Amino acid sequence: MTAAPWLVAGLGNPGPEYAATRHNIGFLVVDALAARDGVRLARHKRGHALAAEAKTGAPGSMHRIVLVEPLSFMNESGGPVKALMAFYGVDPDRLIVIHDELDLPFDALRVKEGGGDNGHNGLKSIRRALGTGDFLRVRAGIGRPPGRQDPAAFVLKPFASAERSELPSFVDRCADAVESLVADGLERTQNRFND
Numbered sequence: 001m002t003a004a005p006w007l008v009a010g011l012g013n014p015g016p017e018y019a020a021t022r023h024n025i026g027f028l029v030v031d032a033l034a035a036r037d038g039v040r041l042a043r044h045k046r047g048h049a050l051a052a053e054a055k056t057g058a059p060g061s062m063h064r065i066v067l068v069e070p071l072s073f074m075n076e077s078g079g080p081v082k083a084l085m086a087f088y089g090v091d092p093d094r095l096i097v098i099h100d101e102l103d104l105p106f107d108a109l110r111v112k113e114g115g116g117d118n119g120h121n122g123l124k125s126i127r128r129a130l131g132t133g134d135f136l137r138v139r140a141g142i143g144r145p146p147g148r149q150d151p152a153a154f155v156l157k158p159f160a161s162a163e164r165s166e167l168p169s170f171v172d173r174c175a176d177a178v179e180s181l182v183a184d185g186l187e188r189t190q191n192r193f194n195d
Contacts, residue, residue, distance in 0.1 A: 004089050004090055004094060005053070005063075005065055005066050006064070006065045006090070006094045006095075006096060007066045007084060007085055007090040007094060007095050007096070008030065008033065008066065008067050008096045008098070009026070009030075009069075009077070009084075009095065009096070009098070009126075010025075010027045010028070010030030010031075010067075010069050010099075011026035011074060011098065012024035012025070012026050012027035012028075012074065013073050013156075014070075014071045014072075014073070018156065020159065021156050021157060021158055021159075022100055022142040022154065022155045022158075022159060023074060023100055023155040024100075025098070025099075025100045025142065025174070026069075026099050026122075026140070027069050028171045029098045029138070029171055029174040029175050030069050032171050032174075033065070033067055033175050033178060033179075034054060034067050036054075036056075036175065037054035039052040039054045040052060041069060044068075044084060044087075046084070046087045047068070047070075047081075047083035048071045048072055048079065048080045048083070049068050049069060049071050049072075049083075049084060050068070050069045051067060051068050051069075052066070052067045053066055054066075054067055056178075056182055056183065057182070057183050061183070063182045065182060066084065066088055066090070068080070074122045074125075075121035075122070075125055078125035078127070079125075081126050081130075082126075082129040082130055085130075092130055092132050092135045095130075095136065096135070096136045096137075096182075097122075097123065097126060097136070097138070098137075098140065098178065099120060099123060099137065099138075099140065100120075100140055100142045100155060101118075101120075101139040101140060101142065102118075102142060102145075103141075103144075104140075104141025104142075105141050106141055106142055106163050107141060107163075107166055107170045108195045109138070109140060109170075109174060109193050109195055110139040110141075110194050110195065111139070111181065111190050111193055112190075113136050113137070114134045115133060115137070117133065123137070136186065138177050138181070140170070140174050142155065177193045180193065
């Protein structure tokens, strides 16, 4: 195991009224990763977030990961992420952020490093807090809103019924991509998962 863990931050909004919305797919992926290792997220003493220490990998090559769900709203995600990175001694090159992506159709997945925030307030907040956008991202496609619906309203709506049936397998693929980033690196993960 390496000295510094990986920090895996799922983005979303706290509270039951947001739990099933498109904007919260990052939380769903973190929950899936926690379930895989049998750990429970709990309020962290230093960061305004739910967090759990977990492990991923094969026996003999296990990696420590810290799973994080900020308790701030999406547009203030950077503060909790930065606080927990400082607490665990994590540099930006060991940060993985999972977020919803309007520019990808539902069920499409892309893994990348760096880049802009593309209007995503969670990414914007993290970039501002860290002073860099050079961290790994798992971009979970939620598609564009139909017709003239405001994207800001669309992301706060629940998944459509047809999407809900596909959501568990999509969340599992996103969780697999996170584990692959930790174990195998960016290039191999992109080759496996980028649609």
